[in-house]
Amino acid sequence: GDSVTQMEGPVTLSEEAFLTINCTYTATGYPSLFWYVQYPGEGLQLLLKATKADDKGSNKGFEATYRKETTSFHLEKGSVQVSDSAVYFCARITGGSYIPTFGRGTSLIVHP
Amino acid sequence: EPEVTQTPSHQVTQMGQEVILRCVPISNHLYFYWYRQILGQKVEFLVSFYNNEISEKSEIFDDQFSVERPDGSNFTLKIRSTKLEDSAMYFCASSEETSGNNEQFFGPGTRLTVL
Numbered sequence A: 001g002d003s004v005t006q007m008e009g010p011v012t013l014s015e016e017a018f019l020t021i022n023c024t025y026t027a028t029g030y031p032s033l034f035w036y037v038q039y040p041g042e043g044l045q046l047l048l049k050a051t052k053a054d055d056k057g058s059n060k061g062f063e064a065t066y067r068k069e070t071t072s073f074h075l076e077k078g079s080v081q082v083s084d085s086a087v088y089f090c091a092r093i094t095g096g097s098y099i100p101t102f103g104r105g106t107s108l109i110v111h112p
Numbered sequence B: 001e002p003e004v005t006q007t008p009s010h011q012v013t014q015m016g017q018e019v020i021l022r023c024v025p026i027s028n029h030l031y032f033y034w035y036r037q038i039l040g041q042k043v044e045f046l047v048s049f050y051n052n053e054i055s056e057k058s059e060i061f062d063d064q065f066s067v068e069r070p071d072g073s074n075f076t077l078k079i080r081s082t083k084l085e086d087s088a089m090y091f092c093a094s095s096e097e098t099s100g101n102n103e104q105f106f107g108p109g110t111r112l113t114v115l
Helices: none
Strands: A003-006 A011-014 A019-021 A023-026 A032-038 A044-050 A056-059 A062-065 A075-077 A086-093 A106-111 B005-007 B010-013 B019-024 B031-037 B043-050 B053-057 B065-068 B075-079 B088-095 B110-114
Touching: A003 A086, A011 A019, A019 A106, A023 A032, A023 A086, A032 A062, A044 A062, B005 B088, B010 B019, B019 B031, B019 B088, B019 B110, B043 B065, B043 B075, B075 B088
Parallel strands: A011 A106, B010 B110
Antiparallel strands: A003 A023, A019 A075, A032 A044, A032 A086, A044 A056, A056 A062, A062 A075, A086 A106, B005 B019, B019 B075, B031 B043, B031 B088, B043 B053, B065 B075, B088 B110
């Protein structure tokens, strides 16, 4: 069935390192794709989104490109900070729905 | 900045007991949702609610679950007779609309532990 698959965590990096969190999806049609972030003690917040192939979503230095050919939406950041430590969730919404299907979440830990 | 709030942050209960999880959505939002995440697993949709009615629910949302908007601000999830497998983080969310591109705003979650 349709699903969202993320790399398992935790991902542990030093400050200023390059970040990639992989996300792939399966879906019929052309879904919209999202990354949510959950900081400790807070709710999930929308980080970025892309609604069609080759779109690039970006926010707070994070980027993700909608790759239809590889059904991927990998999250990247060139230089992470300690304050980026959080759990990151990839999600997709298929056409005609408004309910996101989430991945399991990937915990990111950034050390000074 | 407006936010969704949830209480309690952690609820511990005995198997078979009833629990009510509470949420206060953002005040001008009209659509409300509950999700859950069992430890180590995916965030799963439970139910959506609009105009005092359930608009969509998943297979997980069986007769043991119910939702209510008892007043103008609260949105509750009741589990009538909890089971061990109900232990999870429960997230409430709200949105202005229900288009696929419309952002849902999530609360911080309630961790339910069933013993």
